[in-house]
Amino acid sequence: MALKHLNLAVPDVAQTVSFFEKYFGFHTDEVKGDNVIAILEDNDGFILSISNFKKDVIPQYPADFHVGFVQKTPEQVMEIYQTMKADGIDVGKEPHNYGGRGTYSFYVTAPGNFLIEVLCVI
Incomplete structure (x- = not known):
């Protein structure tokens, strides 16, 4: 069994979609309504939906909630870190x-105010 789909509720669908496309290689398959929901897919067939069904509600995630993107090498982790940092994103340590x-990783807050861990297992 494999987890192949996740929905993230965010205040700004378009901003979050751009983030996932630029840094994690997702492509947008469909956008419904006025950025109410976007359906993205990666090269492994993972389907990520980004939604905002209630424009007057700002989604809140628990403090420890995060989404992980596993890379094959520490160099790939560092490359994503450096690209985000060069783009002015607060990537922390x-x-x-x-x-x-034995993971090599960093955490970054994505648009939508949830954590992403970029990691590889070493």
Whole structure:
């Protein structure tokens, strides 16, 4: 079994879609309404929907909620980090090795105010 679909509720669908397209290689398959929902897909067939069905409600995620994007190498993690940093995104600390499973990663807050972890298992 594999997780192949996720919906994220955000205040600004278009802004969040652009973020996922630019930094994580998603392409937009469809946008419904006036940016009410966008359906994105990556090269592995993962379907990500970005939605804002209630324009007057700002979605809130729990403090520890995050979405992870696994890369194949530490160099790929660093490349994404450096690209985001060069684009003026607050990426926090440089990627580093976390104990336990041995992951090399960094965290960034995405448009929509939720965390993304960019990582590779080493």
